[in-house]
Amino acid sequence: MIELLFLLLPIAAAYGWYMGFRSAKKSQEEISNKLSRDYVVGVNLLLSNQPEKAVDLFLNILQKQEQENNIETGSQFEAELTLGNLFRSRGEVDRALRIHQALDKNPNYSFEQKLLAKQQLAKDFMAVGFYDRVENINIMLVDEPEFAENALQQLSIVYQKTKEWKKAVNVAEKLAKISPQKNGIDLAHYYCELAINLKSEDKDNPLDILKSALKANPSCVRASMLLAEHYMLQLDYQGAISFLENVLDQDQAYVGEVLVTLKYAYHELNQLDNFELFLIRASQKQCNSMVDLALADLIEEKYGITAAQTQIYQKLHNNPSTLLFHRFIKYQIESLEDGKGKDSLILLYDMVGDRIKKEFSYRCTNCGYQTHHLIWCCPSCRQWETVKPVLGIEHS
Numbered sequence: 001m002i003e004l005l006f007l008l009l010p011i012a013a014a015y016g017w018y019m020g021f022r023s024a025k026k027s028q029e030e031i032s033n034k035l036s037r038d039y040v041v042g043v044n045l046l047l048s049n050q051p052e053k054a055v056d057l058f059l060n061i062l063q064k065q066e067q068e069n070n071i072e073t074g075s076q077f078e079a080e081l082t083l084g085n086l087f088r089s090r091g092e093v094d095r096a097l098r099i100h101q102a103l104d105k106n107p108n109y110s111f112e113q114k115l116l117a118k119q120q121l122a123k124d125f126m127a128v129g130f131y132d133r134v135e136n137i138n139i140m141l142v143d144e145p146e147f148a149e150n151a152l153q154q155l156s157i158v159y160q161k162t163k164e165w166k167k168a169v170n171v172a173e174k175l176a177k178i179s180p181q182k183n184g185i186d187l188a189h190y191y192c193e194l195a196i197n198l199k200s201e202d203k204d205n206p207l208d209i210l211k212s213a214l215k216a217n218p219s220c221v222r223a224s225m226l227l228a229e230h231y232m233l234q235l236d237y238q239g240a241i242s243f244l245e246n247v248l249d250q251d252q253a254y255v256g257e258v259l260v261t262l263k264y265a266y267h268e269l270n271q272l273d274n275f276e277l278f279l280i281r282a283s284q285k286q287c288n289s290m291v292d293l294a295l296a297d298l299i300e301e302k303y304g305i306t307a308a309q310t311q312i313y314q315k316l317h318n319n320p321s322t323l324l325f326h327r328f329i330k331y332q333i334e335s336l337e338d339g340k341g342k343d344s345l346i347l348l349y350d351m352v353g354d355r356i357k358k359e360f361s362y363r364c365t366n367c368g369y370q371t372h373h374l375i376w377c378c379p380s381c382r383q384w385e386t387v388k389p390v391l392g393i394e395h396s
């Protein structure tokens, strides 16, 4: 609602001019009162959550201006541009397109005004999914310094939608030069997408692309995981381990995602003791039930169930998570002889297990979107790397 009010500010300005102009010709008191009333009614409609009625009212005011045909060019341009944006914001894109195209073609407007019209025209085309038109307009706007950043952002959205990752990389590299810290995350993921989607005829080396991702954003967990995957396929376990362990320093929240592969790599090298050392280091950094469970597995394999049970019992005090409680009940069941008490524990174990299955394992830190699967681009807010693992992790 507040956005709509801001959108209407230029209309209010044009309208104020209109009131002044009209009052010179007609009875000032009469016209001012009438239009002031209309405008106040419009603002009240907006504030009372009735944007449709408000927009209709403001459209009427603007139509009166056009019929009078004596409003100054600058104010009229601004008012019509805003009117087009209002149409787009309420889903009437065909009307927005007509207005913005007319502004773009009108010979009375300056080059700069036409660039503004083109910018809004591209947003209209974006709203209806005409990505080739959006691309063409923004490629032209990139050459205009004042429009370049916005045009690059729009192009970035287009190439994500069309999955043209090479173009997305080029655009993000240009954006990174304008605001380096902001765009490193996106750029790194475009490199990852490019590496994943390489075709057999492409000459690019996926390893070089993934290393470029790490260069763009050294904290890119996804690039490390993909590099590790590559080395695992080559049976280069030591190479894979260095990238998998790097995840702990990049973003410890993702450590649970690499534990299975890391254990396999250490197992193949007959170095499970080093895996245990890594788990101890990880558990010291953050309370993470996935790490505690992996450690319990190792202890159980080496020293038996009683030692693992003791370890989980101690961890439960620091990190009372559902995952650890579930494992604790399992150990209790296994240490009990058959009987009524054991049946009750099995029932409890199943109930807690069902609860865990229903819990979301990942949540977007930006918009709160929740999911059961790891995804790198939030489908709700379209941000990269904001969907983080949360199950069994204690967040400070």
Ligand SMILES: [Zn+2]
Pocket: 364, 365, 366, 367, 368, 369, 378, 379, 380, 381, 382, 383, 386
């Ligand atoms: Zn989100």
